Amino acid sequence: xxxxxxxxxxxxxxxxxxxxxxxxxxxxxxxxxxxxxxxxxxxxxxxxxxxxxxxxxxxxxxxxxxxxxxxxx
Numbered sequence: 001x002x003x004x005x006x007x008x009x010x011x012x013x014x015x016x017x018x019x020x021x022x023x024x025x026x027x028x029x030x031x032x033x034x035x036x037x038x039x040x041x042x043x044x045x046x047x048x049x050x051x052x053x054x055x056x057x058x059x060x061x062x063x064x065x066x067x068x069x070x071x072x073x
Contacts, residue, residue, distance in 0.1 A: 001063050005056040017060065019053045029057045 007021045017026040024046070032042050039054045 001059070003056055003060055003063075005053050006060050019049065019057065022048065024049070026057045026060055029054065030061055033058070 005020050006017050006026055007019075008015055008017050009021065012018055012021065013023055013025050018024055019026060019029060029042070029049070033039075033054070037045075039051060042054065043049055043051065
């Protein structure tokens with residue numbers, strides 16, 4: 001998948017995936033959603049974010065969750 005709104009830069013947030021080069025990690029956005037915040041309240045609290053950022057963060061999370069895990073015995 002191609003994620004245009006998620007950037008990784010070693011000089012920003014320690015290289016964590018962030019939204020559009022902002023110092024706003026994808027994990028923080030996903031954490032807000034997991035805690036029950038709605039996209040509308042997130043956009044109101046963080047006016048520099050856009051609805052497309054939220055949608056892409058969710059797509060990114062789904063992409064990561066689809067990774068195959070092989071446990072070694």
